Amino acid sequence: MSEAGPEARSTAGPTAGPTAGPAAGAGGRGFGLYLHWPFCLSKCPYCDFNSHVREAVDQARWREALLRELEHWAAAYGAGGNAPPRLTSIFFGGGTPSLMDPETVAAVIERARALWPAPPADPGPGGLEITLEANPTSVEAGRFATLAAAGVNRLSLGVQSLEDEALRFLGRRHSAAEALAAVALARRSFPRFSFDLIYARPGQSLAAWSHELARALDEGPEHLSLYQLTIEENTPFHGAWRRGELAPLEDEAAADLFEATQARLEAVGLPAYEISNHARPGAECRHNLTYWRYDDYLGVGPGAHGRITLAGEKLATRQHRAPEAWLAAVEAEGHATRSRRALTREERLDELLVMGLRTRAGVSRSAFLRETGAEPEALFDGPALGRLLEAGYLRLDAEGMAATEAGRYRLDALLRHLAGAQVPAVA
Structure with missing residues (x-):
């Protein structure tokens, strides 16, 4: 997986089916559609996402199930006289969605645009951004032209490294040369593209990472996703770490790499609009901004x-995790939603902070009001909030609340200080 999806976690920085669907949300903000393709050619040793290796995938059967799931949610929008919300972005994540038949990609895009009002397909401001994640292997790169013809207008490329030895360590199936060729092909095939790298690898020096980052910048990207390697449970890397076969980079060294990365990207006009994501102004991934702004998104x-x-x-929904269980549920019941529950206002506040403080813009006052009914000053202990502001970790002004650069370096600790706020009762 390249960029953060709804079930993704950051790897950067130091320290029963529904009966009604989403309305347009407060102020008619619209929603993003996330579509998860769970299949990969192989499982990377660091990956704990919901991805699976299968010898064969019945593409036609999966295509029909995905379309049926979309139909289910679109029908739910009409319950209670709800007006259908505006579709603002589509994101094909995984797994490896570039292994989908382009016919399936085209069918999903066409059906979604038929079911919900949407602007013209255009990755620019005001258009419908349609992103698909891909890997740089020659098999997948050969699909770029047909995926673009299917309607994809933004590609997120899982490069992960520009060093062959590191690619072997990370379990990737491509070489550095293939990665650069895929970047060049993506540039020719799509109006917009992004690629991602994993750094703070075991033993990686600042000099080595600076050289690799310079190679990436030579490609002139508008958007880069840069994730620090973390050891996740239930992965081969976790097993190797427990056996003493893998030693993660020391925290202090990882922090040095993080700070140097922020400074370098800022200097070349690719500031971090989110802890792990850098873009030239106007080239941010608008679908991922949906998550970080805590706007509505539908996960299928x-x-x-x-x-x-x-x-x-605010309803939290989750679909069946196992591919076979998901497919069977859709075919038997018309949908595969496993759980659907209303979040408390305290839960909404916690999620709003976890997502929004990752971004440079932070959390707007309108978002606080939308999710809790209260201004930020009414939500947090005054002296504790004052100490965070005085220490220079938070900024609170007429626009809202944001973590400063120093605060984003210490985001986990900052969030712990803000956790557990009591939301005032609504009159």
């Missing part, structure tokens, strides 16, 4: 999560 596909607003409630 095995294990996909969603956050949808209906009648003033």
